[in-house]
Amino acid sequence: MKPKEKAANYKPAEDREKDLRLALLRIQKGRAKTGETKVTIAAVAREASVSKALIHNYYPSIAEAIRQVQGRSSRAMRDVKHQDLLAERKKSAGYRHEIEELRAKVSNLASINEVLLEDNRVLKAKLDDLKVVQLASKKPQG
Template identity: 65%
Template sequence: MMNKRKPSEARERDLQLALTRIQRGRSHTGETKITIAAVAREAGVSTALIHNHYPHIAEAIREAQGRSSRIQRDLKAQDLSTQRDKNRVLRQEIKELRNKVASLASINEVLLAENTALKEKHNVFNMIDLAPKQHDNSYK
């Protein structure tokens, strides 16, 4: 017994018609949800056949589901670009903040040195006897 296969064009047409019937609610098998498995059942083929030999039909099914790999890829690429832009801005901000920290650390060191010098001067003034000297009262 010979099992005669359908030509590729005829099988592709069957798959497209199966997808259209499901989309319009006129499925012969009662399918209502658009999936690769549902289209395969409607067309009487395996899901592997769709994946392996008719990837454009699989993509059309994903587009009908709103899950097109191209759309998902484009959305991810757009999101990646947005995140890279944010990353670039944040890296620039980090660079500027590091420069400010370095500048403030330098200013802090100068102020610490000045503070030490002022404390030393203050200690010298405290050592000087500021008590009034007793005057000789012999002139009275």
């Protein structure tokens, strides 16, 4: 490639950013030269005749604008994740409280069970100590 041809591919950053914004606008309005209909970073890159990496690496504001059009801007995604985290923390606190209550109930039931087992042992011992005598029944005469 000749030096003059190589230089022709490079544009000042402001011009390239303008091209990218126009490409995004054309896709949004349904007037894309490439026939793109869905707004994605790849579609904007194709429409502006640049690589996706160029947008990601050198034009993060364009990438963010594309994400906003898609409804998934980094700020919105962060806010949604934060709300999800708060909801999960609340559920977790509820579960911890429930676990504490259940442990207290289990402890109480174990104590009652031990008392009943001891009562059972005592009653069995008393039963063994008793001498049960069976009286012979008299048959009525008659």
